Amino acid sequence: xxxxxxxxxxxxTGRRGLxxxxxxxxxxxxxxxVAGAAQAVNTATQAGASPPPVLMKVDLDINGRxxxxxxxxxxxxxxxxxxxxxxxxxxxxCDHGQCGACTVLLDGQRINACLTLAVxxxxxxxxxxxxxxxxxxxxxxxxxxxxxxxxxxGYCTPGQICSAVGALGEIRxxxxxxxxxxxxxxxxxxxxxxxxxxxxxxxxxxxxxxxIDAITEVAGRPA
Amino acid sequence: MRVFSYQKAATPAAAAAAAxxxxxxxxxxxxxxxxxxxKLEIETPAHLIDVNGLALDTVATTADGGLRIGALVRNxxxxxxxxxxxxxxxxxxxxxxxxxxxxxxxxxxxxxxLQRTRCPYFYDTxxxxxxxxxxxxxxxxxxxxxxxxxxxxxxxxxxxxxSDMAVAMRVLDAGxxxxxxxxxxxxxxxxxxxxxxxxxxxxxxxxQPGELITSVTLPRPTGGTHVYRKVRxxxxxxxxxxxxxxxxxxxxxxxxxxGGVAPQPWRIAAAEQALPNGSAAVSERLLAxxxxxxxxxxxxxxxxxxxxxxxxxxAAQKG
Numbered sequence: 001x002x003x004x005x006x007x008x009x010x011x012x013t014g015r016r017g018l019x020x021x022x023x024x025x026x027x028x029x030x031x032x033x034v035a036g037a038a039q040a041v042n043t044a045t046q047a048g049a050s051p052p053p054v055l056m057k058v059d060l061d062i063n064g065r066x067x068x069x070x071x072x073x074x075x076x077x078x079x080x081x082x083x084x085x086x087x088x089x090x091x092x093x094c095d096h097g098q099c100g101a102c103t104v105l106l107d108g109q110r111i112n113a114c115l116t117l118a119v120x121x122x123x124x125x126x127x128x129x130x131x132x133x134x135x136x137x138x139x140x141x142x143x144x145x146x147x148x149x150x151x152x153x154g155y156c157t158p159g160q161i162c163s164a165v166g167a168l169g170e171i172r173x174x175x176x177x178x179x180x181x182x183x184x185x186x187x188x189x190x191x192x193x194x195x196x197x198x199x200x201x202x203x204x205x206x207x208x209x210x211x212i213d214a215i216t217e218v219a220g221r222p223a
Numbered sequence: 224m225r226v227f228s229y230q231k232a233a234t235p236a237a238a239a240a241a242a243x244x245x246x247x248x249x250x251x252x253x254x255x256x257x258x259x260x261x262k263l264e265i266e267t268p269a270h271l272i273d274v275n276g277l278a279l280d281t282v283a284t285t286a287d288g289g290l291r292i293g294a295l296v297r298n299x300x301x302x303x304x305x306x307x308x309x310x311x312x313x314x315x316x317x318x319x320x321x322x323x324x325x326x327x328x329x330x331x332x333x334x335x336x337l338q339r340t341r342c343p344y345f346y347d348t349x350x351x352x353x354x355x356x357x358x359x360x361x362x363x364x365x366x367x368x369x370x371x372x373x374x375x376x377x378x379x380x381x382x383x384x385x386s387d388m389a390v391a392m393r394v395l396d397a398g399x400x401x402x403x404x405x406x407x408x409x410x411x412x413x414x415x416x417x418x419x420x421x422x423x424x425x426x427x428x429x430x431q432p433g434e435l436i437t438s439v440t441l442p443r444p445t446g447g448t449h450v451y452r453k454v455r456x457x458x459x460x461x462x463x464x465x466x467x468x469x470x471x472x473x474x475x476x477x478x479x480x481x482g483g484v485a486p487q488p489w490r491i492a493a494a495e496q497a498l499p500n501g502s503a504a505v506s507e508r509l510l511a512x513x514x515x516x517x518x519x520x521x522x523x524x525x526x527x528x529x530x531x532x533x534x535x536x537x538a539a540q541k542g
Binding site: 038040041051052054097103109110111114119163166174175176177178183200 | 224226227228229230245248251253254255258259262269270271275299302303308312315316319320322323324325326328329458459460
């Protein structure tokens with residue numbers, strides 16, 4: 001039997017399943033506890049050896065649910081969400097803070113989940129796209145993105161929507177932007193303001209004008 | 224990313240002591256630059272000291288009417304602070320011109336000062352870079368040098384400092400407050416904080432091993448018209464090709480510094496003294512000694528024009 005004769009369901013174990021298995025096996029090695037870990041890392045490094053990963057416990061409140069994890073210190077918040085909690089709505093684009101696909105709300109503020117470590121956020125409250133709305137009860141921005149066709153491939157969309165939630169919150173708080181003419185005046189959700197405030201979220205399909213329309217619609221509604 | 228151990232610091236002095244005594248230790252605050260570089264293994268700390276819990280996140284008025292900004296105040300919070308918007312508008316404008324909202328929500332005041340260059344050869348570990356690997360050479364000088372320095376560089380390095388905030392801090396005469404492992408503190412004028420590359424481009428500031436920035440102090444407000452103008456390859460979310468921070472007083476005197484053109488914010492006393500004489504005189508003195516490459520010679524012309532535009536803008540705002 002050649003590989004082509006195998007039943008599809010055996011071959012196609014799923015890209016995501018393979019990735020998860022890989023991520024788990026990468027951390028399934030003996031690890032030192034945190035106490036003395038600095039010394040262990042240094043001793044191994046000086047000996048020219050690759051030191052074993054350092055594991056730490058971290059509690060995260062994700063979308064209102066408490067999660068206790070034990071993670072390699074190197075785990076970004078993004079990888080904790082995707083690979084450990086399987087909340088794959090938050091996307092990994094560039095993994096360097098340049099594209100915004102990984103945008104989540106940390107204690108209510110939008111951040112790039114790829115550029116922060118999970119262990120730095122013990123006890124923090126994180127909202128991802130999965131926590132904003134459900135298929136039956138969409139967040140107003142989710143509904144507006146659908147109504148205005150604010151996406152094509154959809155990959156940047158969770159980050160765009162989380163970022164838009166953050167942007168509208170920042171406008172409500174009176175935080176100025178680069179294009180605000182008067183630093184002393186309350187900012188308005190004009191298209192110019194929204195374009196500037198959303199510049200940390202790239203869309204390779206180029207759905208920008210529809211994204212701005214969607215956010216504008218929600219910004220215009222009474223809170 | 225290389226393996227590292229991690230601790231949360233209890234006090235600033237304890238953080239400084241841990242940094243001094245733990246080999247390969249680095250502080251982490253916002254992490255937006257450090258983690259980017261760790262993923263590329265340009266930074267390879269063996270130990271991270273998280274300073275986020277140190278309660279250095281407040282902005283307070285000083286006894287002499289200035290402003291003390293905690294090292295951990297996020298860029299968004301600092302730009303939006305009422306006293307900064309009112310009295311130090313050049314700082315607010317510079318912060319808002321930098322990065323994206325997501326990054327500004329995380330990035331800290333001290334971290335912004337200490338961010339590393341975005342020279343493409345510093346980022347490409349296959350290329351020679353004296354800043355990344357001391358003594359390895361510089362691929363940038365004979366390479367693609369369009370975004371790089373025209374002032375203050377050396378035969379070893381022509382990287383620029385990427386910060387917008389630091390350029391505003393420079394015209395505001397900020398003082399950088401630090402604590403050392405022995406608990407001793409000092410204030411470093413920002414004019415003395417950055418080192419020119421010379422033969423040691425990997426040594427970027429005068430900070431000593433373990434020394435931790437605790438706050439940045441601004442003298443009392445200067446008044447005048449505050450302008451920050453940034454010229455870049457796209458309208459938002461890009462580093463400066465040239466930027467100008469200026470404070471122009473009603474009598475035509477003032478302060479002016481350039482960003483994007485040198486290893487540190489570029490401010491020259493003789494150029495400022497020429498402010499009442501017009502932008503050509505300012506540019507001539509500020510750009511004296513410029514040493515551009517064929518790729519970045521345009522920056523000198525762009526700087527002249529941006530200075531002229533900023534001075535015209537300030538005059539118009541004064542009405």
